[in-house]
Amino acid sequence: MKRILVLIIALVFASGANAQKFEGLAETPPMGWNSWNKFACDVDENLIKETADAMVASGMKDAGYEYIVIDDCWHGERDSLGFIHPDPERFPSGIKALADYIHSKGLKFGIYSDAGWETCGGRPGSRGREYQDAMTYASWGVDYLKYDWCNTEGLKAEGAYLTMRDALYEAGRPIVFSICEWGDNDPWEWAGPIGHLWRTTGDIYNCFDCEEDHGTWSSWGVLQIIDMRPGIRTAAGPGHWNDPDMMEVGNGMSVSEDRAHFALWAIQAAPLIAGNDIRNMSPETVEILTNKDVIAIDQDTLGVQGYKHIDEEDYEVWVKPLAGGEVAVLFLNRTEDPMDITFDWKANKMTDPDFGHSYDYAADQYSIYNVHTHKKSGTTKKALKATIPGHDVLMYRLTKK
The missing domain is CATH 2.60.40.1180 (Golgi alpha-mannosidase II)
Known part of the structure; x- marks a missing residue:
């Protein structure tokens, strides 16, 4: 079967097919959960299943959240034909079984990769394997791909993201494409026909008003992020959103700061991607994340950023x-x-x-x-x-x- 997939990939390259972005997806800003802010590389299939269960039990699903996204470090090795496999110790049942479980809850499943040779966490990236990885993701039942920008020396961002966009389209399964090059290459100027959302800033930090200096780069507090990138709101709209990063609600700020953080993301028509441990939330965190009146402002069908x-x-x-x-x-x-x-x-x-x-x-x-x-x-x-x-x-x- 894998040799047949390799042949199909070769035919796709040879065909010169006019690939494009999947339309009709992310008509309002995507809502879901991502593992990175709270768990970083400490991910496994039990965590993801329990998180899906909690999304349903907490009322988040009823409030509009639908994507469960595994960020970096799910990867194992590539096999002799180059196909990526999950870490066998962390995901012994395989990714397709995990996606099936999430789908059984009425939710959608997301995964992570990188345009470079390696991901930010040092796992195999998709450079040179874009079509192969896209077909693998489609066969697993993936609904959302976050595509990062580490270890991309020599690549041009627009071209690299075009390649993966085309690969996803040729794989045939509609997948929301989340571009994550941190706003370094002005994606609001070119990413509309390529992705459904694109990061506008560097990484967020669970602080309302501060900067975490890592030496060659920084993580940013809520106020620092909302001050970045003025004048780009015209790039956002149904099917193509500015993304100021995943949220830190429930990760250690005060209740007032969490409430302000959530409301500021909503007023900007930002994707609402939770980044906390939703299995263990305070009543205040649940109230903030499931406030349907605030969510309705974010999800408004006019699709205008504040x-x-x-x-x-x-x-x-x-x-x-x-x-x-x-x-x-x-x-x-x-x-x-x-x-x-x-x-x-x-x-x-x-x-x-x-x-x-x-x-x-x-x-x-x-x-x-x-x-x-x-x-x-x-x-x-x-x-x-x-x-x-x-x-x-x-x-x-x-x-x-």
Whole structure:
């Protein structure tokens, strides 16, 4: 059978087929879980099965999460024909059996590889084996591929990701393609026809406002990440999303910081990929990750990424146009101390600088709904007077009356 697959791969190369990206996938930002932030290389099939079980039992599946993604270090060796196999000690049942288990839970299965000779964790990469790996993933039942950028000396990012895109398409199974070259090569300028989402920054770190210096590279806190890459929101939309990295909700920040982190990802129409141990969550973490009102803002079908209406040193106001003329508004306190605000809606006409959506509160009255308390909060007729806790947000959904 493997020799037949090798022949098929050769024929694909020879055919010059006009491959493309799978359309109709990731029409809203993908939602799921990835193993890296919490477990790094400490992954095995029992962890992944238990995580799938927890996604269902915790209510995350009902809230919209669907992908279970194994990140780096699942790999074993390639066989004599070059086909990749999972680590036999960590995944003794094989990847197809694991994918079948996840599918049996009504979820989808994701996997990880790298465009270089080796992954970031030193396992076999896909360089020179793209079509072979794509056909293997398809035969296993993979639904999502995160494709990293370590050990890629001499490669051009756009070309390398085009090669894997074409390989996935020729393998015939629709797979969401997550480009992960950390924003180093301006993927928002070229990745739309290639991937369904692309990383815009370096790796996230479980800190709200800090940088972790690794010497030649850094990991970034939540505020550092939202400050990066201004002016790229026009690249995002249904089927092609800016990705500020997986989330750190539940990994050690305060409840306020986790709530702000989740809301900021939602206002940016970011993929919501949890990165915590969802088998062992506090009630507060479950509440944040399954808040359907916040998720609805992220998953809104208009597919417009939010923008900053007010950008001050310690205080920001974010706006996200929504379908049906509604709008989400987020107030961010970047400081550690509580902040009192007075916001006069009538004096703050909001006009989208890129897409033209406009909200004139002096001319039109909107009802206000607090997505964290799940209660109505009056209308825009009166100025908003509120206190934002330190490292926290207020987030509202506004509907024209």
